[in-house]
């Protein structure tokens with residue numbers, strides 16, 4: 001696995017992540033002012049993901065320019081992502097990256113460390129300083145579903161098909177998807193979706209809270225643009241502080257949350273009026 005940058009760092013240049021290296025992995029990355037766009041760009045393989053994909057995502061997160069406020073994650077072609085590259089399950093694996101059988105041969109902590117590194121490609125998408133939007137069309141399977149879940153918001157097309165395939169393959173979903181799934185749809189529905197590995201289509205995804213908006217495929221780019229414009233209309237620092245509050249709300253009592261609101265507001269008021 002290529003060395004992943006520490007995901008909590010911020011403030012690099014977009015150029016730190018080489019376009020050529022990303023193209024080889026099947027990714028495109030563009031920064032336009034306050035908006036960063038990551039495109040899974042291996043449509044002929046339905047944007048299947050490898051260890052290199054996750055490493056590159058972590059590098060992008062580690063070098064995200066300071067000015068970026070919105071990160072869009074999208075997929076080229078008919079599918080958002082068909083999940084992990086199935087060659088990872090073959091003895092030969094993905095050229096230059098090995099396979100699960102070679103990775104599993106690593107001794108205990110080394111193997112687990114490799115799996116943790118893969119998660120770094122997903123975790124940074126939840127930072128308070130940004131809002132991440134997954135623009136999802138067609139299939140979002142396994143790692144593809146989890147990448148969509150790693151984002152703050154999901155805008156979907158009416159042909160979307162979410163599937164948590166891992167348990168059908170003898171695996172657990174481990175790319176940071178289980179917590180957001182439970183938080184979005186509740187424990188019973190998450191058990192239903194994961195332990196059957198069934199497909200959740202667009203209408204159901206909207207009904208159970210997996211997505212914020214559903215549009216026709218031809219309207220996806222515009223729907224994302226509209227959401228970006230809405231998000232950029234608020235104050236940057238207030239947005240980050242509010243996201244921090246919202247993210248912490250479940251883990252706090254009402255009293256603790258009220259205290260956290262007060263502390264954030266005191267900082268805001270001082271910044272605005274001092």
Ligand code: ACO
Pocket residue numbers: 044045046048049078079082083084085086087139141142143144165166169171
């Ligand atoms: N890994 C590697 N290659 C893939 C993957 C994948 N996950 N998914 C699709 N491809 C390749 C196919 O092998 C095919 O390649 P080829 O043209 O060289 O034969 C090409 O992408 C197109 O695939 P089709 O199956 O022809 O495309 P279609 O649009 O009909 O179906 C679908 C798309 C439903 C996504 C299907 O490809 C599929 O079921 N893929 C496997 C999904 C899967 O099991 N992923 C693992 C989930 S578990 C996890 O992510 C941890």
